[in-house]
Amino acid sequence: MHPVRELPSLLPAADAVVLCAPPTEETRGMFGAHRPASLKDGATLVNVGRGELVDTDALTRKVGSGRLRAALDVAALEPLPGAHPLWRQPEALITPHAGTFTDASAKDSATFLPRRSWR
Template sequence: MNVGRGEPVDTDALAREVGSGRLRAALDVAALEPLPGAHPLWRQPEALITPHAGTFTDASAKDSATFLPRRSWR
């Protein structure tokens, strides 16, 4: 799980490992933001990508309730 700032993870290498089935990933940040729509991580069900919103508001619970089930782990 990457919730840090900056570029601590090689996003392309992470996508390869997730795609190989060796890892699952949860990212709130990426080296390039926003993560390009064509990036392989978007198509990998083993990757959970959150919208760089490390905060909690009154809307967070509702947003999480609709977002997270669509990105369930397999």
């Protein structure tokens, strides 16, 4: 775990970055357009915090180029529109931002995850 101020020195060497911060003055936009570009090729960004932490358009461009992978439990616009390009990216895993399980969760996960996992 590291504070936001250390991101510039940590990101170029990171294989994965997991954002689980709340939306505050310091964290809103913390992963703006410049941050996805500073990650090394093949890195994965995971956002389980809040959608407004990440510039979704900038991340979409980097994932679409094949440079980055993303696992998003939240997005700036929720639900993420069905026509959003991230849904069609094999390097993106989108989860439903659900903090609970239902009787259908195990079955749904068993069919959804194998289709979306990275090879």
